[in-house]
Amino acid sequence: MEKIKVENHTFTGFSWFAGWLFTIGFLKLTFWKGALALIVWPYYIGQYINALTQN
Numbered sequence: 001m002e003k004i005k006v007e008n009h010t011f012t013g014f015s016w017f018a019g020w021l022f023t024i025g026f027l028k029l030t031f032w033k034g035a036l037a038l039i040v041w042p043y044y045i046g047q048y049i050n051a052l053t054q055n
Contacts, residue, residue: 016042 020041024034 018043 005038020038023029023041024037
């Protein structure tokens with residue numbers, strides 16, 4: 001029998017969600033702008049992290 005390793009990435013998801021909520025609250029966004037931020041915000045975070053790792 002093979003052993004299966006299960007990894008839990010709950011902290012990563014929670015951190016992303018908490019950051020998203022903080023951004024909406026800090027910028028005092030309306031509901032629709034907050035919903036748009038749900039899509040756009042991860043893109044800009046990814047671009048920033050990509051630029052950091054390219055050095």
